[in-house]
Amino acid sequence: MIEHQPAQSRFILRKDDQECVLDYSVQGDTIDFTHTYVPFRLRGQGLAELLVGEGLKWAREQDFRIEASCWYVRKFL
Template identity: 60%
Template sequence: MSDNENIEIAIEHQQDRQRFIIPFDSYEAVLEYQLSGKDIDFSRTFVPNELRGKGLAERLVRHGLKWAKSQDLTIQASCWYVQKFLKN
């Protein structure tokens, strides 16, 4: 099923909480980071069971990495999932 592209997804950047989220119904998919000067560490991705399999974690990570690059940040990832995107 490839309905993923039809889902309207709004990614919110909550800079005060150092995270990106996708709110969906009463759930949130989350990408958390720690910012220290010009260094950013993407530390955690979380997608609730109800939202899994929709590609939300990948969208969050791609969005977060794009934002970090646009800010000229040095990117690290202690989150294993984000590390997969840095290797490519």
């Protein structure tokens, strides 16, 4: 369901031919989750929360120090 695209530094979730996105950047041992986006008609379904959960799980498995420029991701730290 959720696809990690490391070359593009993002996680995506496709639904109804639309993409929900969690972007990040990595500097050394620190990952910064910079942006989440869910198309308007897909909002309110918990899709951003699924993306953030997957992104944070992956970052912890990689032993990154986690930061969040994105206000939405900050809610989960």
